[in-house]
Amino acid sequence: MRTVHTLKELRVILQSYRQQGKRIGLVPTMGNLHDGHLSLVQKAMEAADVVVTSIFVNPMQFAAGEDLDNYPRTLKDDQHKLSATGNTLVFAPSVEEIYPRGLTNQTQVVVPDVSEGHCGASRPGHYDGVATVVTMLFNMVQPDVAVFGEKDFQQLAVIRKLTTDLFLPIDIIGVATVREDDGLAKSSRNGYLSAEQRSLAPALFRVLRDTAEQLETDPQASFAALEAAARQQLSDQGLRPDYINIVHSQTLKAAQPQDTQLTILAAAYLGSTRLIDNISITR
Numbered sequence: 001m002r003t004v005h006t007l008k009e010l011r012v013i014l015q016s017y018r019q020q021g022k023r024i025g026l027v028p029t030m031g032n033l034h035d036g037h038l039s040l041v042q043k044a045m046e047a048a049d050v051v052v053t054s055i056f057v058n059p060m061q062f063a064a065g066e067d068l069d070n071y072p073r074t075l076k077d078d079q080h081k082l083s084a085t086g087n088t089l090v091f092a093p094s095v096e097e098i099y100p101r102g103l104t105n106q107t108q109v110v111v112p113d114v115s116e117g118h119c120g121a122s123r124p125g126h127y128d129g130v131a132t133v134v135t136m137l138f139n140m141v142q143p144d145v146a147v148f149g150e151k152d153f154q155q156l157a158v159i160r161k162l163t164t165d166l167f168l169p170i171d172i173i174g175v176a177t178v179r180e181d182d183g184l185a186k187s188s189r190n191g192y193l194s195a196e197q198r199s200l201a202p203a204l205f206r207v208l209r210d211t212a213e214q215l216e217t218d219p220q221a222s223f224a225a226l227e228a229a230a231r232q233q234l235s236d237q238g239l240r241p242d243y244i245n246i247v248h249s250q251t252l253k254a255a256q257p258q259d260t261q262l263t264i265l266a267a268a269y270l271g272s273t274r275l276i277d278n279i280s281i282t283r
Ligand code: PAF
Pocket: 028, 029, 030, 056, 058, 061, 130, 133, 134, 152, 155
């Protein structure tokens, strides 16, 4: 497995793979890899001949006051984990490589509608930063297929929409969230939790599961009442809810009684750490 840091090196290597007729897969990450990321690489390896994993902590998707400076940068460990998966190539560019003219005048990709609401409302500009860097990575790698986790359900919807709207010839694959034994979704941000916060964190998925069960068993249940009850349960269990929204799984709009595919999107704080999760049901 090779690691390259510049677009120039990346293009030389990928051109040779392309000449050999190889199908190229991309797994964009911000590093600090855990089993969730490795499951994305695994999926990419099933779908492509060569897999590029990008590791780039993208400043454009962090607002002022968020955890950009503290975000864990663990390239050596990440390389070690990736080499065990059979991953082909790591692309670990510097901020200057991706934004050579700085961030201020950078052209941005804004994906209307699905970027709005939920995490988009709590983190204004976040999905513009994600959509911009992912589009840049798509142009740099020109993959046949790209793989993303379902843990950030809204992010996956944003990326699917930009790929469709911009006619990008890339198959987007979503992969189910990998969880700890107690149900907590694996996330780089779990590392910020104190021991006490870590013991409280599984409540997020527990509440999602209970709410999903009620949605499945009671077709008449009021969405607003379920959301309010879920928020209360999170508070009772020591989390500070940001939002719990029951939405249509494709449009991410507030669910309507006749909808059959529903997703519950949630974000909650433990101290200053913001955790996200979701659960989908068909009824
Ligand atoms: O999900 C992430 O890790 C990031 O948002 C992504 C897709 C790598 C873009 O920076």
